[in-house]
Amino acid sequence: MSSYLLPGIIVLLVLILFTSFVTVQQGSIGVTTIFGKYNRILFPGLNFKIPIIEKVFKRISIQNRSVELEFQAITVDQANVYFKAMLLYSVLNQQEETIKNVAFKFMDERSFMQALVRTIEGSIRGFVATKKQSEVLGLRRDITEHVKQQIDQILEEWGFHLQDLQMNDITFDDAIMRSMAQVVASNNLKAAAENEGQALLITKTKAAEADGNAIKIAAEAERQAAQLRGQGVALFREEVAKGMTMAAKEMQQANLDTSVILFSMWTEAIKHFSENSKGNVIFLDGSSEGMDHTMKQLMSLNKLMDSKQHA
Template sequence: MSPTAIITLIIFFIALVILFSSFVTVRQGTIAVITTFGKYRRILTPGLNLKLPFIENIYSQISIQNRSVELEFQAVTYDQANVYFKAMLLFSVLDQREETIKNVAFKFVDERNLMQALIRTVEGSIRAFVATKRQTEVLVLRRDIVEHVKEQLDTILENWGYHLQDLQLNDITFDDVIMKSMSQVVASNNLKAAAENEGQALLITKTKAAEAEGNAIKISAEAERQAAQLRGQGIALFREEVAKGMTMAAKEMQTANMDTSVILFTMWTESIKHFAENSKGNVIFLDGSTEGMNRTMKEMMSLNLLHTDQVKK
């Protein structure tokens, strides 16, 4: 092969290398950072791009996808209780602007230093928050802890070119002694609540029973009152009818020139007969002497005269 052919072949090979070196493929979800002699030049977006061979170099390829990291660390509360956290951190590049990509590419020496700074910053923020709270408050402040971390880190991460998407506190535990004492407190509180509920239920039952008994007494008393009223009305009507009958009988006997005291004697004997038939006793004591009979007849005649005077009036 002639020297000219060899030179032509070398030139063709160099041109081919230069041609292929001019094309750069950037993967989807990443942005390439181009430097010229070590100085930042520009960025390349996903797809096929051109660059100056041997002059422009790919410094790094920045992922703009979401990234996650798991954390395990310890904090101390205000009352000196150890708290153990297991968390998941979700973060990403803030945006695709050139200034943001430059911060991501040049703020840290490498990926390891970035992750170390990010993790320590999150842990420090949580530790500072927990140090102001008591151990009984930590478990109910999960959302407050997350909001505090986001508020503290947003400005710092933006300066680095990143954004904190989410922080999930998957597990919060204490030392075994504290966990056991907390379980005992919960158990005693549950027993106390159960006792209070049982007492309230018993109180309600007793109250309802008392109300029912009171209502029954009221109903019974009202019924008795109405019955007594009806009995009184019946007795009054009976007396009224008896009075009317006695008046009519007295008038008829006066018309027939008969002694009206016979009516009282008849009522007296009828009363004794009624006592004998309906009384539960076995003996009726009567004064059967002549003086007793005369006294009884005089009393009955006096009552008859009094009743006649009242009727005339």
């Protein structure tokens, strides 16, 4: 009888021996139960467990996990907003209480994901419901921060930590998208018109400044030219006066009438007028009274010059 039982006993002992060891993969933590009650956690590597009565209830991954979300929200002005988001989360830490929460808070992974997705959707919908359609696109960062603040605390109670939340896409109904595109196009046209107007204003302002500077330069040049002409005329008059003085002295030494100088100057002036003037007619008083009047003026000028010379 014993010869028949011995092989069975040996096989049973071998089975018990093999079931007494369990391997936990790197990046995971095992949770064991005894008669359905939590017992302990198993870390990566080869672990010993009580044969038959101690069972591995669940293997929990402590690596980062990601999930993509798609859902809809409605703004305060009744516009539909469609979101596409990416959620990155992980187990909070490897402490025993944290692992127990992860293992026993939810019936299975599917229940946990459903609760997580619905919580995030509810948080975003509650936030968007207080905003207008025109504000949503500019509040992408605010929406993300709002969700992180609300969800992170809830996840920690479940034993998880929210690593990141990205709003990858925010869209509206086709009619709203077309109207938004028209608004953007009209704003771009308005900005282009304003820029063109500013450019034209700057161009005209610069042209006016250039004209003003040209006028100033021309005025300064004319002033300097007039000054030079005045100096030239003064020098010319000075030289004429010197010439007349010398001629008068020579005529006095020769006992000649100095009035001849004045008459000669008068005739030379008439000749200059006729040669260089742009007009066609020169009016001269050829009467004897006019000649007499002119000669008297020349004589008075001659006496004035003589008085200056003697002085």
